[in-house]
Amino acid sequence: MTSQTTLLADDASCPASRSLWQLGWQRLRRDRIGLTALWVVLAFVLLALAGWLGLAGSHWRDEVAKPNMPPALFKDYGPATVELTAADIDAAQQHNTSIADASAATGMSAEDDPLAADMAAAQTQAANAAPLAVTPANDSLLVLGSDSRGRDVLQKVIQGTATSLLVGLSGALLAILIGTLLGALSGYFGRRTDDLLMWFYSVFTSVPDMLLLLAFSAVMSRGIDTVIMVMALTSWTGTYRLMRAEFMKHKGREYVQAADAIGASHRSRMFRHILPNVTHLLLVQFSLLTVALIKYEAILSFLGFGVGISQTSWGAMLAEAPAELLQGYWWQMAAVTLFMSLLVTAFSMLTDSLRDALDPKVK
Amino acid sequence: MMKKRILVATIAALAATGAQAADMNKVLRVAFNVPETGFDPAKVSDTYSGAILENVFDPLVTYDYLARPAKVIPNTTVALPTVSADGKVYTFKLKPGIYFAPDAAFKGQKRELTAADYAYSIKRHLDPTINSPWSFLVDGRFAGVDALVKAAGKGALNYDTQVEGIRVLDKYTLQLTLNEGNYNFLQILAMPAFGAVAREAIEAYASNTNAKPVGTGPYTLKEWKPGNKIILEANPNFRKLVINGQTLPKVGRVEVSIIEEEQPLWLAFVNQQLDISGIPQAALQEALVIDPKNPLNVKLQDKYAKQGIQLERKKDLEITYQFFNMQDPVVGGDAKEKIALRRAIAMAFPRNETIAAIRRGQAVPVHYVIPEGVAGHNPAFKGAVKYDPAAANALLDRFGYKVGADGLRTQPDGKPLSIEMATGTSGIDKQWNEYWQKAFDSLKIRLTFKYGKWNELNKANRQNKLQMWGLAWGADYPDGENFMQLLYGKNAGDANSANFKNAEYDRLFEASLQLPDGAERNKLYDAMNKIVVAQQPWIFGDTRIRSSLAHRYVKNFKLHPLLNTTWRYIDLQK
Numbered sequence: 001m002t003s004q005t006t007l008l009a010d011d012a013s014c015p016a017s018r019s020l021w022q023l024g025w026q027r028l029r030r031d032r033i034g035l036t037a038l039w040v041v042l043a044f045v046l047l048a049l050a051g052w053l054g055l056a057g058s059h060w061r062d063e064v065a066k067p068n069m070p071p072a073l074f075k076d077y078g079p080a081t082v083e084l085t086a087a088d089i090d091a092a093q094q095h096n097t098s099i100a101d102a103s104a105a106t107g108m109s110a111e112d113d114p115l116a117a118d119m120a121a122a123q124t125q126a127a128n129a130a131p132l133a134v135t136p137a138n139d140s141l142l143v144l145g146s147d148s149r150g151r152d153v154l155q156k157v158i159q160g161t162a163t164s165l166l167v168g169l170s171g172a173l174l175a176i177l178i179g180t181l182l183g184a185l186s187g188y189f190g191r192r193t194d195d196l197l198m199w200f201y202s203v204f205t206s207v208p209d210m211l212l213l214l215a216f217s218a219v220m221s222r223g224i225d226t227v228i229m230v231m232a233l234t235s236w237t238g239t240y241r242l243m244r245a246e247f248m249k250h251k252g253r254e255y256v257q258a259a260d261a262i263g264a265s266h267r268s269r270m271f272r273h274i275l276p277n278v279t280h281l282l283l284v285q286f287s288l289l290t291v292a293l294i295k296y297e298a299i300l301s302f303l304g305f306g307v308g309i310s311q312t313s314w315g316a317m318l319a320e321a322p323a324e325l326l327q328g329y330w331w332q333m334a335a336v337t338l339f340m341s342l343l344v345t346a347f348s349m350l351t352d353s354l355r356d357a358l359d360p361k362v363k
Numbered sequence: 364m365m366k367k368r369i370l371v372a373t374i375a376a377l378a379a380t381g382a383q384a385a386d387m388n389k390v391l392r393v394a395f396n397v398p399e400t401g402f403d404p405a406k407v408s409d410t411y412s413g414a415i416l417e418n419v420f421d422p423l424v425t426y427d428y429l430a431r432p433a434k435v436i437p438n439t440t441v442a443l444p445t446v447s448a449d450g451k452v453y454t455f456k457l458k459p460g461i462y463f464a465p466d467a468a469f470k471g472q473k474r475e476l477t478a479a480d481y482a483y484s485i486k487r488h489l490d491p492t493i494n495s496p497w498s499f500l501v502d503g504r505f506a507g508v509d510a511l512v513k514a515a516g517k518g519a520l521n522y523d524t525q526v527e528g529i530r531v532l533d534k535y536t537l538q539l540t541l542n543e544g545n546y547n548f549l550q551i552l553a554m555p556a557f558g559a560v561a562r563e564a565i566e567a568y569a570s571n572t573n574a575k576p577v578g579t580g581p582y583t584l585k586e587w588k589p590g591n592k593i594i595l596e597a598n599p600n601f602r603k604l605v606i607n608g609q610t611l612p613k614v615g616r617v618e619v620s621i622i623e624e625e626q627p628l629w630l631a632f633v634n635q636q637l638d639i640s641g642i643p644q645a646a647l648q649e650a651l652v653i654d655p656k657n658p659l660n661v662k663l664q665d666k667y668a669k670q671g672i673q674l675e676r677k678k679d680l681e682i683t684y685q686f687f688n689m690q691d692p693v694v695g696g697d698a699k700e701k702i703a704l705r706r707a708i709a710m711a712f713p714r715n716e717t718i719a720a721i722r723r724g725q726a727v728p729v730h731y732v733i734p735e736g737v738a739g740h741n742p743a744f745k746g747a748v749k750y751d752p753a754a755a756n757a758l759l760d761r762f763g764y765k766v767g768a769d770g771l772r773t774q775p776d777g778k779p780l781s782i783e784m785a786t787g788t789s790g791i792d793k794q795w796n797e798y799w800q801k802a803f804d805s806l807k808i809r810l811t812f813k814y815g816k817w818n819e820l821n822k823a824n825r826q827n828k829l830q831m832w833g834l835a836w837g838a839d840y841p842d843g844e845n846f847m848q849l850l851y852g853k854n855a856g857d858a859n860s861a862n863f864k865n866a867e868y869d870r871l872f873e874a875s876l877q878l879p880d881g882a883e884r885n886k887l888y889d890a891m892n893k894i895v896v897a898q899q900p901w902i903f904g905d906t907r908i909r910s911s912l913a914h915r916y917v918k919n920f921k922l923h924p925l926l927n928t929t930w931r932y933i934d935l936q937k
Contacts (some may be wrong), residue, residue, distance in 0.1 A: 030630065042611045067720070084724045086716040088655045093715070093728065108746075112893045115702055118761050119754075126753035148720065150799065303790030309800045322626045323645035323790055 019244065020280060023188035034353025040346035051162025060155040060312060063148040068329050071153075072141035078326030080243060088318040145331040147320065156312055156319065157335045162341075163313035167227050167297045172289035176239050178283055183243025184270050188251055194244070205237050218303040224307055227300060229291045239285050246278045280358035285349040291344055298340065313339050385581075385597035387615030389935045394622045397830065398590040401573025402557045405487040408496035410837070413555045414927035416914045418595060418617070420558025420578035423455055423481060423537075426925055426930055428606065431834045432736075433841055433925050435549045439476060443549070450544030451506075455481070457535040458835040462600040464583040468567035473600070476579050478537035480559040482529045483522055485539075486511075486558070490921050497556045498855060500839075505529055506540040519811075522562070532918050544832075546879050550840030567650065581801070581931040582604070582614040593619040607816070611929035613919075625668065628870060632912065638935065639913045639920065644791065647723040651910065659722025659908060670914030676908060677922045680838035681734050682729045682846065683904030685712075686861035691830050693774070697898060700762040705899040708782075710755035711802040715788055718905055721794050725854070726905035731892055732846050734906045736924065738880040739843025739888050747903040752805040759806065772807050782807040785820045785832040822886055825856050833904065834860055847872055850895060862898040868894045 018026075028034050050056040061168070070078030070206035083340035087142050110116040186197040216230040250256060251274065294314075300306040301315025314336050368739040402422055407413070413932060426440040437443055439461055443924055444453040461476040463469065488495040489512050505510060505528025530538045541548065548737050551557070564577035576584050581604070582595035595617040604611045622628040625643035632640035642650045650667060651674075654660040665917065677782070687705050689695040718726050730747050733740045763775035774780045784799060786792050798813060804812035813820075813829070823829055839845050851872045852864040871891045878884040893900065913920040918934040 048790075053552065060443055082522055082653070082655055084653065084719040086659055086713060086719050088658060088722060089718045091717040092657050092659070092724075114699060115706060115758075115897075118758060119706070122757035123751065123754045125757040126751060129753065129757075140937050165533060172392055304790075304793070304814075309793070309796050319790055319793070322624065325644075325648055326629060326645045332791070344430045 004105060004318075008019070024280065024354075028353055031353045031357065033349055034357070035266045035348040037346040037353065040342065041350055042344075043071040043341050044165060046159060048162040048165040051158050052166065057155045057162065060159040061310070062152060062155075063150040064152055065142055065150045067146060067148050067150045068327075069146040070329075071145040071331050072143055074145075074331070076139060078145075081327065088283075095112055095298035111140065135201075144335045145329075146331070147332050148324065153252070153332050153335050157240040157314075157339055158316060160317055160336065161310050161339060163224060163307060163311060164294050164297055164315075164340075167224060167313070170288040171228045171231035171235070171293040171297075172286050174209075174228065175289055176286050176292075178232060178236040179239025179242050179285075180282065182236070183240040184275070187244040187247025187268070188270050190248070196325075196353060197240075197244075202235055204234075209210075209234060210299075213300060213302070214305060217300060224311060225308055227297060230300075231296060234291065235296075239282070239289070242281060242285060243278065246281065247274060247361075250274045252275060283358065284351060284355045287347060287354060291347045291351065294340070294344060329353030344349050364853060366405055368425045376733075381758065384603075385612045385615040387597065389614040390616045391614045391639070391930060391933060391935060392620070393639050394620045394628055394631065394637050396623055396628060396641075397627075398621050398622075399593065402576035402584060402587075403572040404484065404558050404560060404576075405490070405493050405495045406573055408556070415584070415593060415595070416555035416558060416576070416784065417580070417621070417927050418582040419576045419584060419928060420555060420560065421461070421476070421579045421580050422553050422555065422558045424553045425551060426923060428921070428923060428926070429931065431924070433923070438553075443602050450546075451541045453541075455537045455539070456533075457481075457537070458602070459535055461579050461602050463564075463577055463579050463599040464600050466564055466577045468561070468564040468577060472564070474561060476559055476861075477534050479534075481537050482531050482558050483562050483565075485529055485557065486522055486720045488556070489854070491515055491517055492519045493592075495556075497554075497768070500551050500554075500556075504541055504545065506542055507561075540572045541585055543876075545876075545915075547840050547842045553925075554839055557634075574796065582617060585616075588894060590621055591903045592621070595619070606932070609934075611918075613934040614930065617930050622913060631888065635914060638917050639911065639933075642910045642912060644721065645725065647725060647910070650790070650912070653724055655724075658719075659727075661725075661910070662913075667833060667912075669702065671813045673913045673915070673917065673920050675911045676921060677924060678727075678734075678736060678908045679906060680734055680841060681835055681906055681925055682732065682734050683833065683835040683902040683906070684729065685833040685904060686826075686901050687899070688827065688830050688862055689864065689898075689900050690827055690862045693780070700764075702897070702899055703758050703762040704764065705753035706748060707759045707806055708802065708808075709899060709902040710758070711752045711806050712803065712902060713798060714747070714751055714903075714905070715737075717749065717795065717798050721791070722800075722905065722907065725910065727903050729903040732849070732895060733843040733888065734838075734846070737838055737841045737843055737845070737883060739891060741885060741892070744889060744892060748896075748899075752802070755806060764808075766807055770807060771809050775886035779809075781811060783811045783813050783831045785815065785823070785831045787817060788814050792809075795847055806835050814846070824860055827856065827862060832860070835904075838925065843884075844876065847875065847888060847891060850900065858863045863898070863900040865894055865898060904907055 014216040027360060028038070047056065051058075067083050068078070068251045078281060113119065142152050142154060145158065147153055147156065182197055187193045208338075212232055212234045216233055217226065220230065247270070251269075256269055256273055259269050264273065297306060298315035299319060303354055304319065306315050306359050307313050318337045321336075324330070381432060382752055394717065395411045395414070397409070397411050400407045400409055400413055401412055402419065404416050407416070421439045423440055427434045427436045438459050439457055440776050441456045441458055444455045446453055447639070455478070456845060457476065457478055463476060485501065487493055488497050490509060491512070505526070507527035508529065511526050515521065520544040522676070528542075530540070545551075545589040558578055561577055564575065565572055568575035574587060579598070579601075581598055581601050582597045584593070585596040586592070586594040597612055597615045601612070610895070620631075622631060623644045628640065629643050631637045631852045632899060644675065644715060650664055651661040652664055661676075662668070687692065687694040695701065696744070714728055718724060728747055730844055731741050731744045735742065762771040764780065767773050772780050782799075782803070784796075786796055800810060807875065818831060821831065824832060836849055849858055850861065850863045850868060852861055852866075852869045854861045855864055863928070868878075868891055871887045875884050875887040875891075894933070909922075916935055916937045918933045918936055919929075921929060921932075923929055
């Protein structure tokens with residue numbers, strides 16, 4: 001900023017000219033709520049980054065504690081149910097077996113089983129080898145408790161944050177890309193192109209969003225990439241309409257005509273001249289979409305159409321909540337609710353502030 | 364107040380006519396956790412639709428509600444049928460004076476049940492245009508019927524042709540002639556699928572027979588919102604049926620809600636919006652005190668016992684199993700290394716852990732294809748492999764399933780190894796999948812899931828497109844044959860979902876059909892089970908013990924091992 005001021009210092013009568021972005025940043029900095037929201041969102045992004053890079057939450061699948069342990073602070077507020085273990089079932093079977101067939105134990109003899117020799121060898125080999133390191137379920141307390149398999153809810157929720165943010169951010173980015181590209185083509189060229197793309201748009205919007213989401217996720221396989229694709233494919237329509245209108249408005253402006261006069265190509269006029277003048281709208285659109293997609297992902301996973309078994313997300317965690325609540329295990333849902341509402345609220349407020357800050361008409 | 368009530372009662376008594384005993388003011392509210400599919404006995408085979416069929420239609424014979432073990436008794440017949448010496452000819456004498464429920468299809472006439480109705484109903488299962496899911500029970504069983512089916516080709520069966528196997532001797536006499544003796548024939552006829560339909564009604568509602576069941580049973584379908592609500596009302600034409608001095612049915616109206624999610628189902632019961640309900644898995648520990656030493660030893664939690672809630676338990680006549688598609692190039696086949704792969708997967712699955720965590724101890728492991736309580740079960744046979752992931756890994760090592768650079772095993776020929784398991788999308792499915800994932804992770808084998816609705820997956824499996832899937836089989840009738848046929852080669856792609864084809868097994872199965880229940884047949888069953896254990900087309904699962912609850916005011920509450928419902932016996936005294 002200083003270099004710019006020196007550059008312009010020659011013309012003392014003219015005040016330093018600032019770009020829309022600089023003005024926007026200045027306005028945002030004055031908005032206390034917006035700034036706080038920005039910090040919260042940044043903190044979440046950092047947490048998600050740590051999750052993606054495996055610095056935090058990477059051991060979420062390890063069974064580190066007893067199943068359904070309440071959070072450390074509330075260790076006396078869990079329901080007083082006794083969790084059965086495999087050992088209990090083993091013992092009960094042993095007991096029943098000894099009653100049932102004390103007389104004649106019919107089993108397989110060696111000649112019945114083509115693998116008898118190999119099985120015996122494998123069993124000896126396994127018995128001789130060092131026993132697998134089995135980490136006994138310990139009683140140590142976890143900050144956010146454990147889930148039905150004894151996994152740390154804190155680790156899970158961090159991993160869930162990473163997934164949900166990844167899905168939200170990249171889904172929104174992809175949707176913006178599709179929407180902007182199609183919107184630009186449609187608004188700039190008009191006529192046949194516009195008709196065709198509008199028809200395409202109408203087809204997409206005529207189907208209810210949720211139905212479209214479910215239809216896409218039913219045909220595609222599981223995984224984060226699929227969820228992102230599905231989200232992007234269903235949510236580009238809003239951006240498309242916006243961009244189409246903006247490009248229609250801008251293409252008749254003087255600066256575009258001037259660019260045309262000096263022989264700028266269509267591509268250059270669309271993306272070098274018009275696009276930079278509408279990007280502030282895209283930023284707002286992007287944050288709106290991110291919030292919506294984080295919520296959509298939760299719904300998809302809740303309905304069982306989201307991420308697979310080896311991944312977790314907020315929605316996948318919430319899907320476990322109804323059965324848990326019935327048994328009085330409230331902490332997993334509480335943790336997800338806390339994280340999710342914090343991020344979604346912060347993101348929504350940030351979007352609001354961004355819109356205020358970037359709208360030139362608001363001073 | 365008192366007076367008024369007496370008056371109402373007198374009027375009600377005067378209004379009630381004939382054998383009608385049901386109190387129309389009594390409403391029994393129950394719920395299904397899976398949607399029904401329809402109510403045409405020849406078109407549906409799911410338990411939930413079957414529960415409705417059971418109350419709308421009358422099979423020739425049924426089960427005694429109170430006798431244990433289950434005992435077949437006459438239903439619409441005067442007595443059990445007379446059977447010829449060779450066990451092939453069954454002659455049924457119908458009770459006269461049994462009438463169908465009033466329906467527009469009868470044009471205002473009172474329509475009596477005749478032997479021809481049963482002949483028609485049985486023939487419908489053979490009609491190629493109906494494509495009955497129960498055809499495996501009747502195909503090739505009746506003398507001379509094959510020619511009739513052949514003549515129909517792909518078109519409708521000619522119901523008017525007289526055939527030797529299904530003959531109407533007079534208005535009330537039906538004679539069924541089998542090609543070969545069958546010790547389970549009466550139990551098969553007791554299934555709701557073989558209830559009598561009226562030809563006029565079926566033809567009148569031909570476009571949608573699933574929505575218009577017209578039968579002679581204790582209830583009629585009053586209202587049906589598919590997948591949402593089914594309302595039954597007492598059949599005003601129902602014959603006089605007295606058991607232990609009580610005229611049935613007692614309750615005038617049955618309302619069945621479909622509640623798929625566990626939590627609302629349980630809350631509806633606790634809040635007395637349902638009179639009878641099973642306990643959903645998630646609520647088991649909330650409802651029952653389970654003894655960790657012996658998880659099958661349970662009692663109601665005090666807060667429910669105090670409300671007078673009644674608990675009934677029964678061990679289902681069922682087995683669950685995870686099957687491998689035996690025709691699949693990766694997991695199927697009878698080469699030693701293929702058996703080793705299946706065996707290793709079975710050895711890595713922590714079955715007792717799932718019984719503890721998912722079933723909450725309310726299940727026992729399966730060790731034999733035939734479950735306890737079904738003729739032919741052998742409690743001494745221990746067919747399930749021992750949980751031993753270390754030995755499973757050693758076994759895979761021995762057969763050349765090498766661990767590659769990516770930490771995953773390859774096939775012995777060096778090709779990548781990846782196994783796909785079919786699964787549903789519910790929360791319970793997810794719990795199971797986590798255990799499967801863990802088992803495959805411990806074996807270092809790549810596992811993927813194929814998600815789908817049950818009927819879609821079932822279709823895919825019939826087309827031989829699945830690799831692995833988990834199923835449950837409940838007894839249609841309490842005989843081992845009903846279970847052993849699950850692996851019979853000729854039933855491949857149908858009831859034999861694993862597509863298991865083993866010549867020796869088939870030979871033994873065919874031999875076992877010729878024998879009555881007894882030591883000789885059990886010997887064959889043992890030999891067949893040994894083949895199943897050796898070839899490992901299945902990973903044995905468990906047999907569930909079901910707990911059902913009823914509120915204090917529900918009377919005559921008792922579960923039956925084979926009947927789906929006991930609504931006609933139940934009374935409400937609020």
